[in-house]
Amino acid sequence: MVHLIEIENYSWQYLNTPQEALKNINLKIEQGSFVGIIGPNGAGKTTLAYSMDGLIPGQYRGLKHGVVKIRGIEVEEYPRGRLQQMVGMVFSDPEAQFTAMTVEDELVFGMENLGMSLPEIRERLEWVTELTELKHLLLKPPYEISGGQKQRVALAAVLAMTPEVLILDEPTSMLDPVSRKRVFEVLQKLKQSQNTVIVIEHSLENLIPLADRMILLADGEIALDAETGEFFQRLDLLLEKGISPPGAMRFFYELTQKNLYHGRLPLTVDEAAALLRGAA
Amino acid sequence: MNTQTPFIRVSNLNYQYPDGTHALWDINLEIYEGEFIAFIGQNGSGKTTLSKCLNGLFKPTSGDVIVEDLNSKTSSIVQMVRRVGYVFQNPDHQLFNNNCWDEIAYGPRNIQLPEEQVKERVEEAAQVVGLPERYFSEHPFFLSKGLRQRVAIASILALRPKLIIVDEPTTGQDARQSFEIMDFLKDLNENHGHIIVIITHDMPIVAAYARRVVAMGQGRILADGPTAEVFKQTELLAQTFLEPPQITQLAQRVQDLGYDPGTLTVESMVAQHIALRARRDNP
Numbered sequence: 001m002v003h004l005i006e007i008e009n010y011s012w013q014y015l016n017t018p019q020e021a022l023k024n025i026n027l028k029i030e031q032g033s034f035v036g037i038i039g040p041n042g043a044g045k046t047t048l049a050y051s052m053d054g055l056i057p058g059q060y061r062g063l064k065h066g067v068v069k070i071r072g073i074e075v076e077e078y079p080r081g082r083l084q085q086m087v088g089m090v091f092s093d094p095e096a097q098f099t100a101m102t103v104e105d106e107l108v109f110g111m112e113n114l115g116m117s118l119p120e121i122r123e124r125l126e127w128v129t130e131l132t133e134l135k136h137l138l139l140k141p142p143y144e145i146s147g148g149q150k151q152r153v154a155l156a157a158v159l160a161m162t163p164e165v166l167i168l169d170e171p172t173s174m175l176d177p178v179s180r181k182r183v184f185e186v187l188q189k190l191k192q193s194q195n196t197v198i199v200i201e202h203s204l205e206n207l208i209p210l211a212d213r214m215i216l217l218a219d220g221e222i223a224l225d226a227e228t229g230e231f232f233q234r235l236d237l238l239l240e241k242g243i244s245p246p247g248a249m250r251f252f253y254e255l256t257q258k259n260l261y262h263g264r265l266p267l268t269v270d271e272a273a274a275l276l277r278g279a280a
Numbered sequence: 281m282n283t284q285t286p287f288i289r290v291s292n293l294n295y296q297y298p299d300g301t302h303a304l305w306d307i308n309l310e311i312y313e314g315e316f317i318a319f320i321g322q323n324g325s326g327k328t329t330l331s332k333c334l335n336g337l338f339k340p341t342s343g344d345v346i347v348e349d350l351n352s353k354t355s356s357i358v359q360m361v362r363r364v365g366y367v368f369q370n371p372d373h374q375l376f377n378n379n380c381w382d383e384i385a386y387g388p389r390n391i392q393l394p395e396e397q398v399k400e401r402v403e404e405a406a407q408v409v410g411l412p413e414r415y416f417s418e419h420p421f422f423l424s425k426g427l428r429q430r431v432a433i434a435s436i437l438a439l440r441p442k443l444i445i446v447d448e449p450t451t452g453q454d455a456r457q458s459f460e461i462m463d464f465l466k467d468l469n470e471n472h473g474h475i476i477v478i479i480t481h482d483m484p485i486v487a488a489y490a491r492r493v494v495a496m497g498q499g500r501i502l503a504d505g506p507t508a509e510v511f512k513q514t515e516l517l518a519q520t521f522l523e524p525p526q527i528t529q530l531a532q533r534v535q536d537l538g539y540d541p542g543t544l545t546v547e548s549m550v551a552q553h554i555a556l557r558a559r560r561d562n563p
Contacts, residue, residue: 040455040457041425041452092452170452173451174452175481176322176323176481176521177522177523178322244455247526247527247546248530254547260553260554269530269533272530276530277534
C-alpha cells in the first residue's frame with residue numbers, strides 16, 4: 001500500500017552547520033490521519049515540515065540522505081509548484097505569507113495562480129469563508145485585522161487550494177485563548193471531513209482531543225511515535241525531553257510516582273474528573 | 281488592606297486613542313513594592329494600553345497615573361522610564377543596535393549618564409540577566425530568541441526601573457525556555473527588589489508565578505486580587521473568554537469531593553489528594 005507520506009532513513013544537514021537538523025527519520029503517514037508533532041524549540045519540527053512540502057531541498061542548501069515520498073513519488077521528482085499544490089503549509093507568522101491588499105484578494109490569489117475558472121473560485125471562496133468565518137472581513141486589508149483573524153486568513157488561503165495534506169507550523173502561538181480555540185474549531189471541522197492534517201504545536205490541551213497520533217521530535221530524531229492515548233503513557237520520556245504536559249495528566253502521573261494510582265493517565269479534564277469520582 | 285504607600289496609583293484613568301477608540305475606562309489600580317502581578321484578558325482588552333500608560337508612553341485622556349511622586353501627565357518620558365520599564369512582546373521590536381553592548385547602553389546614554397556610569401550599568405544588567413561577556417560584541421540578531429529576550433530585558437534593567445512590565449514573556453518559547461525566563465523574572469522580584477508585571481495568555485504560568493491577577497475585558501478591570509481568588513471566579517473568566525489552568529479546572533470539577541476550587545498547582549492538588557485519602561481511610 002502506498003502511504004500519503006513516506007519518509008525512509010532521512011537525514012538533512014543545512015549548509016555550513018555543524019550537525020544534522022534531522023537524523024534518520026522513518027515515518028509513514030496515512031491519508032485522513034490527524035498527526036500532532038511536538039518537541040522543544042530546535043528539535044527539527046519546522047525542518048521536518050519543510051521537508052514534506054519540498055521547501056527542503058528545493059529552497060535550502062544542504063546535505064540530504066534517504067527518501068521523502070509523497071504519494072509514492074520522491075519530492076525532487078515533482079515539477080516545480082505541483083508538490084506545493086498537494087501539500088499546503090500554514091506558517092506560524094501569518095503576515096509572512098500575505099501579499100494582497102484585501103482579505104478577499106488574499107484568498108483568491110492562490111486559486112488564480114492555479115488557473116481555476118471564475119465560477120470555481122467563487123464556489124471555493126464561499127466554502128472557505130464559511131468554514132473559517134471570515135465573510136465579514138473580505139474587504140478589509142489583512143494588516144488591519146486581529147491576530148486570530150490573520151491566522152484564519154492564512155489558513156483559509158491555503159485551504160482554498162484544497163491541498164491533500166495540510167501542515168500547520170505553530171498556528172496559534174501568537175493567539176489569545178479565544179482565537180486559539182477558533183483555529184482549533186476549524187481544524188476539528190477538517191478532521192471530520194477526513195482531511196490529512198499535520199500540526200506542530202506547543203499547546204497540548206487543544207491538540208490532544210484532535211490528534212489520532214503524536215510524534216515527539218528531540219535533537220533531530222523521532223523520540224516517540226504512537227497513537228495519542230499510548231503516547232502520553234510515556235510521560236517520563238516526555239518530561240525528560242522538556243515537554244510540559246497538561247495539568248490533569250501530570251497530576252495523575254505524580255500520583256503514579258507516589259504509588260497512589262495505577263492505571264492509564266487521563267488525556268482530558270473530563271477523564272481525570274471521572275477517575276477521581278471513581279476512586280472516591 | 282495594604283497600609284503601605286503604593287508605588288503606582290492609578291485613579292479614574294481613561295484613555296482614548298487619537299482615532300477615537302476608547303481603550304481604557306475608569307481604571308483604578310494600586311501597585312505596591314514587592315508585588316508580582318499578571319495582567320490577563322483577551323487581545324484588545326486594554327492590557328498593553330494600560331501598561332503604556334503606566335510607563336508614561338501614553339498620557340491619560342482623563343484621570344491620573346502617579347508613580348512615586350510623579351504624575352505622568354506632567355513628567356517627561358525620561359523621568360518615567362527610570363521608574364517603569366516596558367519589555368516588548370517581540371524582542372526584535374526593540375533591538376536595533378549593531379551589538380549587544382550598544383543595545384544595553386542605549387538607555388543609559390540616552391538619559392545622558394557619563395560613560396563610566398554607562399559601563400557600570402551595562403555590566404551590571406548583563407550580569408543580572410546572565411548574558412556572558414563573549415556576546416557583548418555580537419549582533420543581537422545572531423542570538424537565540426531566549427538570549428535576545430535577555431538582551432531586551434537587560435537594556436531595560438540598565439535604566440534601573442523599580443517596576444518592569446514584560447509583555448508576553450513566554451510566547452513562542454517551549455516549556456523549558458518558558459520556565460527559565462519566568463524563574464529569571466522571579467529572581468528579579470525576590471532578590472533584586474523589582475516589582476514585576478507580566479502580560480500573558482498562559483494561565484499555568486500565571487498560576488505558578490503571579491501572586492496577584494488583574495483580569496481585563498473591554499478596557500475595564502473585571503477582577504483584581506490574589507491569583508487563587510480570581511481563578512475561582514469562573515463565570516467572570518468565561519465572560520472574558522479565559523479559562524483557569526487545567527489543574528484548577530479539575531479541582532473545580534471535583535470540588536464536592538473536598539478539593540479547593542482555588543488550587544493553582546499540580547503539587548498542591550497532590551497534597552490535597554493525599555490528605556483527603558488519609559481522612560477517608562481513617563475517619
